Amino acid sequence: MKFQSDKSDAQTITGYGPGWIAVDSQKHETSLLIGAQGLLTPWSCMKFEDLTAAHFEELAQLDVEVILFGSGSKNRFPPMAWLKPLMLKRIGLETMDTASACRTYNVLASEGRNVVAALLLA
Structure with a gap:
């Protein structure tokens, strides 16, 4: 069986670390x-x-259709009341x-999904 690499037109996160995220190899130092x-x-x-x-x-x-909330260095959940606008729009x-x-x-982006990541650095 021959394998071919998948190529997506979506922006890709190419790296991350404390205080930075790289998108298509461009480093960003903000959420x-x-x-x-x-x-x-x-x-x-931030x-x-x-x-x-x-x-x-x-x-x-x-x-x-979906938002990925990156809450920083550990998994933390926002108050449920803050999510009401998302629920009303079925996001x-x-x-x-x-x-x-x-x-x-x-x-998800490589699969062609309509996704947004909201990423906190800290």
């Missing part, structure tokens, strides 16, 4: 919103403690640490 459909923008919070309900209202404005949210969210984003 990010990255989407398979081309979204790449800083997210206005660490979990900076989050507010407004950050999740911002996510609810995106036209996506799925998966919470995990940022490293896991980076890996999961790459898999």
Whole structure:
């Protein structure tokens, strides 16, 4: 059986570490919103403690099927009340640490899914 590598047109997270995330080999030192459909923008919070309900209202404005929330170096969950705007628009949210969210984003984006990763650095 012959194998061929899959090539995706989606942006790819090519590396990450403490205080940085690389997208298509370009290093970013801020929290990010990255989407398979081309979204790449800083997210206005650096660490979990900076989050507010407004950050999740911002996510609810995106036209996506699922959001991967990378909560920093460990898995932390936002208050359920903050997720109401996402639930009303039937947008799925998966919470995990940022490293896991980076890996999961790459898999879903390569499958052609309409996914956004909201990634905190700390």
